[in-house]
Amino acid sequence: MNNITKEIERLKKEKNAVILAHYYTTGDVQALADYVGDSYYLAKVAQRTDADIVVFCGVAFMGESAKILNPEKTVLMPDLSANCAMAHMAQAETVMAMREQYDDLAVVCYINSTSELKCCSDVCVTSSNAVKIVRELPNKNIFFIPDENLGRFVAEQVPEKNIILNKGCCPIHAAITAAQIAAAKEEHPNALVLTHPECVKEVLSLSDFIGSTADILRFAENSDCSEFIVCTEDGVSYPLELLNPGKKFYFAAQPFCCADMKLNTPEKILHVLETGENEITVDEDKRRKALVPLDRMLEMAK
Numbered sequence: 001m002n003n004i005t006k007e008i009e010r011l012k013k014e015k016n017a018v019i020l021a022h023y024y025t026t027g028d029v030q031a032l033a034d035y036v037g038d039s040y041y042l043a044k045v046a047q048r049t050d051a052d053i054v055v056f057c058g059v060a061f062m063g064e065s066a067k068i069l070n071p072e073k074t075v076l077m078p079d080l081s082a083n084c085a086m087a088h089m090a091q092a093e094t095v096m097a098m099r100e101q102y103d104d105l106a107v108v109c110y111i112n113s114t115s116e117l118k119c120c121s122d123v124c125v126t127s128s129n130a131v132k133i134v135r136e137l138p139n140k141n142i143f144f145i146p147d148e149n150l151g152r153f154v155a156e157q158v159p160e161k162n163i164i165l166n167k168g169c170c171p172i173h174a175a176i177t178a179a180q181i182a183a184a185k186e187e188h189p190n191a192l193v194l195t196h197p198e199c200v201k202e203v204l205s206l207s208d209f210i211g212s213t214a215d216i217l218r219f220a221e222n223s224d225c226s227e228f229i230v231c232t233e234d235g236v237s238y239p240l241e242l243l244n245p246g247k248k249f250y251f252a253a254q255p256f257c258c259a260d261m262k263l264n265t266p267e268k269i270l271h272v273l274e275t276g277e278n279e280i281t282v283d284e285d286k287r288r289k290a291l292v293p294l295d296r297m298l299e300m301a302k
């Protein structure tokens with residue numbers, strides 16, 4: 001154990017803190033974390049934890065969601081500038097205009113969104129529960145924000161709904177092309193293609209499995225196949241390789257990296273634990289409004 005790790009462990013005990021990390025953070029951050037997972041899993045952990053301090057290694061919407069779900073806790077983020085570009089790619093005004101147009105509209109908000117967008121939504125989803133939740137909603141008309149690609153993927157799985165898409169995307173996932181997948185398949189003809197639904201439809205259509213980061217990990221672990229082409233952020237290589245020592249993972253694009261997720265480092269974790277800096281605060285009125293769709297997600301996804 002190096003000195004930073006030792007000091008983090010000591011401070012965690014002294015301050016009753018836990019560290020949560022998304023699979024897109026670096027391996028050294030994931031190795032330090034008490035809980036590592038996809039957005040859905042981390043939201044559940046944040047809601048239930050009895051620690052006094054949550055250090056959230058992810059991007060802004062994740063720390064905010066943790067605070068919204070569990071306001072009694074102190075939520076710290078190693079780097080306050082870690083943000084998700086897609087979280088800002090829908091407008092509350094567009095949501096209001098859409099509500100005027102459809103009487104029975106349900107606004108379904110991918111958790112990768114600002115708390116302002118959550119405030120004007122009916123239910124949140126993550127990539128691991130979006131299909132189930134949309135299918136179970138009583139509404140016929142659904143406005144899916146902010147991710148067009150996840151929205152389209154859900155629409156294909158739930159054809160009985162009228163799903164209206166919004167022009168937002170993850171710049172990292174949306175940059176992968178079908179040509180890159182075709183080239184990777186030619187190089188590794190025995191590999192299965194595992195893809196996150198934030199990728200474009202041409203990439204999804206060349207994939208053998210589509211799912212959240214946790215779904216991709218589960219699929220790779222349970223598969224008899226020993227080679228995989230992975231279409232999601234390269235932070236997942238850490239758990240993929242840890243859990244599957246005999247299997248090979250190739251990333252469809254190089255680099256396949258969310259620079260914001262990589263702003264989380266062991267040094268910054270230590271710094272916030274020492275100082276209590278970078279605390280996440282959410283205005284109480286906004287928190288109560290944003291809690292409604294998040295709570296509904298946790299209830300419906302059970």
Ligand code: 13P
Pocket residue numbers: 023037038039040084112126127128170196198211212213214
């Ligand atoms: P999941 O881990 O929920 O699949 O989300 C992917 C993502 O883009 C998080 O920012």
Ligand code: SF4
Pocket residue numbers: 024059083084085086087112170171172173198233258260261
């Ligand atoms: Fe946002 Fe994409 Fe980074 Fe996920 S990978 S945090 S969706 S920018």
